[in-house]
Amino acid sequence: GQNIDQPTEMTATEGAIVQINCTYQTSGFNGLFWYQQHAGEAPTFLSYNVLDGLEEKGRFSSFLSRSKGYSYLLLKELQMKDSASYLCAVSPSSNTGKLIFGQGTTLQVKP
Amino acid sequence: SQTIHQWPATLVQPVGSPLSLECTVEGTSNPNLYWYRQAAGRGLQLLFYSVGIGQISSEVPQNLSASRPQDRQFILSSKKLLLSDSGFYLCAWSYDAEAFFGQGTRLTVV
Numbered sequence: 665g666q667n668i669d670q671p672t673e674m675t676a677t678e679g680a681i682v683q684i685n686c687t688y689q690t691s692g693f694n695g696l697f698w699y700q701q702h703a704g705e706a707p708t709f710l711s712y713n714v715l716d717g718l719e720e721k722g723r724f725s726s727f728l729s730r731s732k733g734y735s736y737l738l739l740k741e742l743q744m745k746d747s748a749s750y751l752c753a754v755s756p757s758s759n760t761g762k763l764i765f766g767q768g769t770t771l772q773v774k775p
Numbered sequence: 776s777q778t779i780h781q782w783p784a785t786l787v788q789p790v791g792s793p794l795s796l797e798c799t800v801e802g803t804s805n806p807n808l809y810w811y812r813q814a815a816g817r818g819l820q821l822l823f824y825s826v827g828i829g830q831i832s833s834e835v836p837q838n839l840s841a842s843r844p845q846d847r848q849f850i851l852s853s854k855k856l857l858l859s860d861s862g863f864y865l866c867a868w869s870y871d872a873e874a875f876f877g878q879g880t881r882l883t884v885v
Binding site for chain 1: 807809811817818819820821824826832834863865869870872873874875876877878879881
């Protein structure tokens with residue numbers, strides 16, 4: 665079957681660093697995505713990893729280990745506006761482009 | 776640039792009533808199109824996807840159906856809504872693996 669796991673909730677302090685983990689087991693693998701979703705809004709793209717290693721984009725970085733079925737999203741210099749849900753998603757096939765999502769991690773940033 | 780339009784933004788419908796949600800994409804040809812649903816506090820669940828006109832794949836058995844009458848139009852329908860159909864419905868299109876989402880429709884079945 666297809667399974668993607670991530671923590672349900674996390675809390676961090678403004679200015680700190682937080683790491684959100686994601687593990688996956690899927691029938692195929694064509695890349696892993698991280699999306700940010702504020703309450704009541706559509707998800708917005710953060711990052712895409714298809715090869716092992718770290719991808720850095722400003723305050724956000726994403727890491728992938730295909731052999732371990734593991735990824736993390738690293739958020740640095742946390743800001744209050746980073747309070748949102750973070751969705752891990754895997755594309756199991758290159759033909760259809762469909763995504764399998766984890767349940768999302770709700771991050772609360774406190775002053 | 777590509778844009779995706781989805782409407783309405785919110786909808787309150789009685790149990791047993793029909794449903795039609797429409798999604799259109801501009802600025803691209805022959806996109807892969809998707810309907811996702813997000814229940815309260817949950818992740819996104821893929822309902823349908825389409826790789827071309829008239830081609831619909833259903834991911835989960837349910838009370839809903841989808842159609843793609845034109846290249847850049849994707850419609851989600853139901854003949855009789857159930858309470859369990861309430862949720863946040865998102866249309867998306869993809870190019871080269873990345874998915875782009877519409878603004879979503881919040882459906883409440885009462």
